[in-house]
Amino acid sequence: MKKSIWILLILTMLVTTMVACDRRSVETPAPPMETGDQQQGKDSAVVDPAPKEETKNIILYYVNKEYVVTGNEALDKVVPVEKEITMGKEPLESIIMAELQKDPEDDKLETAIGSLKILSVDVAENIAYVNISSEKLNGGSLQETLVLSQIVYSLTELPEVEAVQFFVDGGKRETLMGHFTIEEPLKRKEI
Numbered sequence: 001m002k003k004s005i006w007i008l009l010i011l012t013m014l015v016t017t018m019v020a021c022d023r024r025s026v027e028t029p030a031p032p033m034e035t036g037d038q039q040q041g042k043d044s045a046v047v048d049p050a051p052k053e054e055t056k057n058i059i060l061y062y063v064n065k066e067y068v069v070t071g072n073e074a075l076d077k078v079v080p081v082e083k084e085i086t087m088g089k090e091p092l093e094s095i096i097m098a099e100l101q102k103d104p105e106d107d108k109l110e111t112a113i114g115s116l117k118i119l120s121v122d123v124a125e126n127i128a129y130v131n132i133s134s135e136k137l138n139g140g141s142l143q144e145t146l147v148l149s150q151i152v153y154s155l156t157e158l159p160e161v162e163a164v165q166f167f168v169d170g171g172k173r174e175t176l177m178g179h180f181t182i183e184e185p186l187k188r189k190e191i
Helices: 002-022 065-070 092-100 141-155
Strands: 054-064 078-087 118-124 127-132 163-168
Touching: 054 065, 054 092, 054 141, 078 092, 078 141, 092 118, 092 141, 127 141, 141 163
Parallel strands: 127 163
Antiparallel strands: 054 078, 118 127
16 A cells, blocks of 8 residues: 555656656746936946046156257257147057147148057056067167157156056167166156
């Protein structure tokens, strides 16, 4: 008798399981969409695949042509120019370097780095690291001073940058063009 009860019990469980598996799943409705106010305070954030571009004013330094022509030490070697730029995905320091390579709108100014190939620009611990290709990297002491001045002055306008470390083809060098030591990060007052 005990065996028949066990067999009956097992058969009942099998039939119940088969009937339960045969039932069609009932879809549960999706929870209602939350409004922006309801979503505040939750950890999940939606990332916009196409972030909105914003404009920002930056200060760029360009070579003073009058200084180059006259050599008058009373004149500034580089002159600040305020420019409105559009921010996208690129870091601000990269945008600054790209803008410095373009000719300025003022015909009394010029760029000393227009022909240089900038390999990378990164900022870490208040130092901007500028990696320049050795291709077309030549000139006298004035040219070297103007290149260094343009880059150091422009990048140190950023509040997070105190100095600029230069690399050539990914490595440290004693000088950029043979005249000015660049082994350590340069601050404005050192140029």
